[in-house]
Amino acid sequence: MQEKLNDILQRALEELIKIQNKDELGEFKVKFLGKQGELTSILRGMREVAPEDRPKVGALVNEVREKIESAYSAKEEEYNKIELEKELAKSAIDITEPGKFHEKGALHPTTRMFNKLIDICVAMGFKVVEGPEIETDYYNFEGLNIPKNHPSRDMQDTFFITDNILLRSQTSSVQVRSMENMKPPIKIISPGRVYRNDSDGTHSPVFHQLEGLVIDENVSMADLKAMLTSMMKKIFGESTKIRFRPSFFPFTEPSVEVDVSCPTCHGEGCKVCKGTGFLELLGAGVVNPKVLEMSGIDSKKYRGFAFGFGVDRFAMVYDGITDLRNMFKNDIRFLKQMK
């Protein structure tokens, strides 16, 4: 009996090795493990075995069966795997075909820069305040220490509707409105659209600014420098440097132009920064005490600083856009590049 079983095991393992396909594997299963299979027939012949030997023989048969089954399973697993792979290969698609649902669109570069700047400022404790685009002369000029017919009006070509109503030429108009309505500490930003009567390759009659204003008791130029440095680092990277140059705005004193190290060449000098290593990107300064007083804030107690970004220009520098005209043309061949 023992021999017989060993023989079955031997043959089964040999046959298993020779098997070429899944059909043969099926035949193998019937032959050795099936109801009419060889092992089953041995069990059927158990009657001929002495009763005292039966458990032993039974155990032997089971042992052989387990061995064959396990060898069979391994082989079967092998075939399943091959077959699955075949199937997977067959069902492969062209992954470069366009996806369905919607191809994603994109936000305008100016909006993306606005979002960036606003998020940075809000995280620093600024509140967003907006104001009208059609403004009175007072809020756009007089309240900012720019009297009628004053030379400082020459700094901005303004669109007028009437003698006293105009298209705001700067978001600083919102400063005045806010100072009238709020009590210090004031920490606001006013994003928005502004207008200047000027149109050429580098000037758009419509563009966007983000103005920041801080009024509190212990405010100085040093805080302004620290805050702008930190903002610019958040936009252009940790290695960014800024530099102040004296300038003039009627509503700040002292006033500065703020140069930011060129994000393209990191200050080495390149085409973007015309070899200077810096880009003139914003204006800022300590709020002129006259402006505070005009809006009813005690300039003896409080001091402020203000800064203004040209957001379109920031966006252009950030995205490497060289032609201003693209910003208002809405050609999807341009907009698609910012997906």
Place this chain on the structure above:
Amino acid sequence: MKVTYGWLKDFVDIKISPEELAQKLTNAGMEVEEIIYLNEHLHHVVVGKILKIERHPNADKLQICQVDIGKGNVQIITAATNIFEGAVVPVSLPGANLANGIKIEKSKLRGVDSEGMFCSGEELGIDEHFIEGGSVNGILILPESFKIGQNIDEALGLDDVVFDVGITPNRPDCMSVIGLAREVCAVTGQKFKQPDLSYVESSIPADISVELKSQKCSRYMAAVIKNVKIERSPMKIRQRLFAVGIKPINTMVDLTNYVLVEMGQPMHAFDKKYIEGDKIVVRNAGDGEKIAVLNHNTYALDHNDLVIADAGKAMVIAGVIGGTNSCISDETKDSVIESAVFDLKSIRLTSKKIGVRTDSSARYSKGVYFASAEKGMKRLLHLVSELKIGTICKGVVDKNFGAPKTGVVKSSPSEINSILGTQIPAEKMVEILNSLQIPTVLEAGVIQSKVPDFREDIENSYDLAEEVIRIYGYDVYDKGEAKEPYLGWKITEGDVGEKLTLERKMKDALKFAGFFEAMNYSFIPPDAASKLLLSDNRRFMIKIANPLGEELSCMRTTLAHSMLASLAYNFSVGNKAVKLFETGKTFHPHSLPLTELPEEKNKLSVGAYDMEFAEFKACVLSEVTESSLSFKLVRSHEPFLHPGVSADIVDASGEVYGFFGQVHPTVAKNYDIPKSSLYAEIDIDKLLSLPEKKFVIRPVPKFPIVDRDLAVVVKEEITNEDLENAIKSACGKHFYDVKLFDVYRSSSLGEGLKSMAYNIRLCDENKTLTDEEVTDTIAKVLKALKFRYGASLR
């Protein structure tokens, strides 16, 4: 403002290069926008002396010259005829790039080497203004006194460098050579050399009187110069004027311009014989009074304009331009010189009104201080007596309304440091202020600065702080000398605000739905209203008084024009499947012309072509469903939309929150866009006025949901909404959901009929529905549809 390096040197010793100086000035707030090297075409041109002239062996018209150029001799072949042995001439050497574009290289002329070229005045870009013989047709023969081998620009005094400086409006005093020279002193630590204001008067009394009849002139000074020599000015004056962009004319005119540039004081010279009654009257013009001026135009003035007149006629539009009736000419014998202070607003208005801008009006428009008139006059008289171009009469007339008081500004080092957030030493502050010629002392911790007459911009501590920091240097903040940032600040809460938050949500949703954000000007053309078929009562648009052009002259009342124009642009360049959106303001006047600020509304516009209406609709409505608006759709009456393929989004009271649809075929034609173009507009402000969106949560069904599909044939005019509502109510408490999944039209159904196929989902809260109950409910539905809408089962 243009000044030259050499001119500045008259008033301060400069020991650094023009480039270094430019950098220092820029760092101090006097931005040098450009350094102009006047005569680059004179480089590689030197003074040479012709030693020997021989005939060229191979050419009749050429001569071979041996020329001493200082560091050796060169051989030059020339066809020039006005040269001679011993002549001192300009010699251009290889590398030179002359004014007329000729580049000089070593060459061979008919077999003989030539190492350069002799130059004419024209080739050097100069004329009689620069040197005698400059305009002669032929080689420029230089004076024998010229040093052989010297660069020609140095020899001719043309080696000066021009700075173009951007002067900010608070510093009109720097619109002058002396003003910038003061800045140079402060940034270089050198002493300021005061301009020489001395002059020699004759004993002849000045026979001129002045009457001030207008407050717009706070000071008027007049001097008489007899026997003036009207001729060409000395070389230095002509060269300097030329360098800063002023054309030299004659002694008298040149001197007035020279003083304008140098001192910042506009001057005017009259021919005395045309001043009727030897009397100058400063008065307002009469309404309609006409004057012919030096630009060959005649202007009609009014009482807002100031004129300088004699006993009768107006002779000058004050501060702007002189008249032809009294100007200096070659025949002028005696001259009257004006040096005055006019109200800057008056000059600005007149200059703007008549559209004439001169060096004088530009200067007056920025403000001229009271003492300037006197300094300018004295400087001019100094130059007259130095150059001996006339006899100065005794007594300069000076009529004025009194000098303004100059004040003292008090501050303290601690206040200045507190503004700046710095620790600049007090002595350093005092030193800087004094270097700027703001006489300053420090006594008992108080800084006292006497404001000089030319610095009317200095009023308080902030102004002093600015003076200190711009000279001390803004790099103080990079040296760790500044105060700790945000020390003593109060905490504030950041807030993006509701409007921006909603706008961002909408924009992001549209972005993910495949739309691109557009940005248009807020301007539209006046004919936009008719292109959009707007009714008359919607054509009130705010007009800009000074637009860039008719096309950009009105403020938009709808975003539709901009959007359709953007679609049109994309269509015209062949872009396919265009989907755009824009947020922006529309402007609605309460009355026209504007007397108060108009209403501004925040809107969202969406536009597309090559897109299915159903998809577009879903995208637009998904914007609205972000808000709490419970809306319904009604047919839209927007004139620029297709009346059958458009809808208004309204609330229960009929208030319109937005609309969407296919554009009207006529509008599509007007804009040259595809007929199937789609447009939508949503009123962001109205959505913002709604309360926050709240949800009513139903329990999730405990028992199975049963699906049944049902297709019915109805007339075209029956809407989906009708059928859905009917199905819903017929299902009663078994209703769970209903969805239209197919619409089918065919001739076999019949004209004017359509088949609508619905997926109806039924469920009961308390039990599993039996087949019988389901069949029963569907039968009820069918009955209701049949009864109410004449539907038949398909």
